[in-house]
Structure formats: structure tokens, C-alpha cells
Amino acid sequence: MAVTGVGSPGGSSDAAAATVVADALGGSLEPEPAAAQTLFGEQIEVVRQYTRDLAQYGEQLGLIGPLELPRLWSRHVINSGLLAPLLKPGRVGDIGSGAGLPGLVLAAARPDVTMILIEPMERRTDWLRAEADRLGLTNVEVVRARAEEADISPWLDQVTARAVSALSKLIPLTVPLVRTGGEVLFLKGAKVQDEMAAARKVIAKHHIIDVEILELGIGLVDETTRVFRATVD
Numbered sequence: 001m002a003v004t005g006v007g008s009p010g011g012s013s014d015a016a017a018a019t020v021v022a023d024a025l026g027g028s029l030e031p032e033p034a035a036a037q038t039l040f041g042e043q044i045e046v047v048r049q050y051t052r053d054l055a056q057y058g059e060q061l062g063l064i065g066p067l068e069l070p071r072l073w074s075r076h077v078i079n080s081g082l083l084a085p086l087l088k089p090g091r092v093g094d095i096g097s098g099a100g101l102p103g104l105v106l107a108a109a110r111p112d113v114t115m116i117l118i119e120p121m122e123r124r125t126d127w128l129r130a131e132a133d134r135l136g137l138t139n140v141e142v143v144r145a146r147a148e149e150a151d152i153s154p155w156l157d158q159v160t161a162r163a164v165s166a167l168s169k170l171i172p173l174t175v176p177l178v179r180t181g182g183e184v185l186f187l188k189g190a191k192v193q194d195e196m197a198a199a200r201k202v203i204a205k206h207h208i209i210d211v212e213i214l215e216l217g218i219g220l221v222d223e224t225t226r227v228f229r230a231t232v233d
């Protein structure tokens with residue numbers, strides 16, 4: 001499906017525009033949490049625009065489910081943005097970006113990082129390219145490929161992934177794309193410890209070290225998130 005006509009509402013990029021979209025959506029879009037301004041700082045307007053676009057067109061384009069609007073900010077946008085402080089200037093791949101979570105949110109939050117969004121589905125890569133253009137993000141490259149088939153050069157400094165697969169599958173997909181000394185950063189749910197236990201042999205085989213689980217968002221948001229972080233040896 002072409003992603004045409006998903007324009008911004010003419011430069012009104014503040015809370016008023018969000019209200020217009022919320023009204024058009026029957027008031028179902030979650031109001032922006034206070035944490036958003038803290039987290040995104042001077043990049044907040046870009047993130048607001050992305051959230052509005054996703055709210056308005058995401059369901060129609062098959063990017064988000066109908067139940068996501070009341071939790072779009074907290075469950076998805078802020079959850080993704082919590083990774084931003086962990087990125088280092090350089091080339092960061094986001095595997096299975098889908099609607100742009102976390103890839104587009106991170107590109108908006110960190111203009112000093114080049115985000116390479118690796119996603120196999122054409123409908124989604126069309127959206128990612130069009131949305132990056134609309135948001136004026138010049139630090140985004142979109143690669144239509146499965147991670148295991150992606151031809152990425154030079155190697156990435158870091159990779160991110162969210163809701164793509166369990167660690168035992170995700171590690172073999174992603175580690176080969178990362179340079180020695182680079183990092184993998186995976187947003188994970190409450191069962192990350194179980195996933196880690198199941199992936200013990202995979203972790204050893206793929207030579208990743210300094211494995212840790214971080215809890216992000218403490219004191220900032222109600223729904224904290226867990227991140228699996230490791231260094232490629």
C-alpha cells in the first residue's frame with residue numbers, strides 16, 4: 001500500500017495539533033505523558049509529529065493494532081525512546097523496525113546517530129522511508145532485507161531490536177552485523193531472564209561478553225523497560 005498523503009497538519013506542531021488528531025480518532029489517542037518532554041528534550045516536536053502520523057495512519061497501513069492508540073505514547077514511543085541515552089554516535093542498525101519502533105524514534109531523539117532500519121516487508125519499508133522524509137530525518141537509511149541476508153557495510157557500531165524474536169534467535173541474526181567491540185541492545189519484556197537462560201549456548205557461541213540486563217525509565221515512567229545489552233567480542 002502506498003503511503004501517500006500522510007502529511008503533517010501544516011506546521012501546527014504543538015499540543016493543539018495532537019488534540020486535533022485525538023479528536024479525529026475519537027479521542028482515543030493517549031495524551032502525551034510528561035516524561036516525553038524530559039526524554040526527548042529539544043527533539044520533542046519531531047517525536048510528536050511521528051506519534052501523530054502513526055496514530056493517524058498506523059492502523060490503516062497495518063503497522064499497529066486498533067488497541068494501541070490509548071497506549072501509543074507510553075507503551076511504544078516512550079518505551080522506544082528510553083534506549084536513546086544508550087546509543088553512541090556512529091552507525092546503529094534497528095532490526096525489524098516495523099512501524100519505526102524503536103528506529104524512527106531513536107533517529108528523531110539522536111540526530112548524531114545514523115540509524116539503519118533493516119526490515120523485510122515492503123509495505124513497512126515504504127512507510128519508513130516516507131515517514132523519515134516527512135519528519136525531515138536525514139540520519140535514516142532504510143534497507144529492505146531480512147537481517148540474516150542484509151548486505152551492510154561497514155559493520156554496525158550497535159544494533160537495536162524490539163519485539164522481533166526471542167534472544168536465542170535474535171542473537172544469531174544480529175551479531176554478525178556488528179563490529180568487534182560493538183553492542184547489541186534489545187528491548188525486552190519481563191521474561192528476559194528466562195530468555196537469557198534459554199540462550200546460554202547461543203550467547204557463548206556468538207562470542208558476546210559483558211552481558212547485562214538493564215532496567216530503564218526508573219523514576220521517569222510507570223512502565224519501566226528491560227534491555228538486554230552485550231558487547232561483541
Ligand SMILES: C[S@@+](CC[C@H](N)C(=O)[O-])C[C@H]1O[C@@H](n2cnc3c(N)ncnc32)[C@H](O)[C@@H]1O
Nearest residue numbers: 095096097098101119120121146147162163164
Ligand atoms: C512484531 S514486529 C515489531 C516491529 C517493531 N520493532 C515494533 O516494536 O513495533 C516484528 C518485525 O520484525 C520484522 N522481522 C521479522 N523477521 C525479521 C528478520 N529476520 N530480519 C529483519 N526483520 C525481521 C517483521 O517484518 C516485523 O516488521
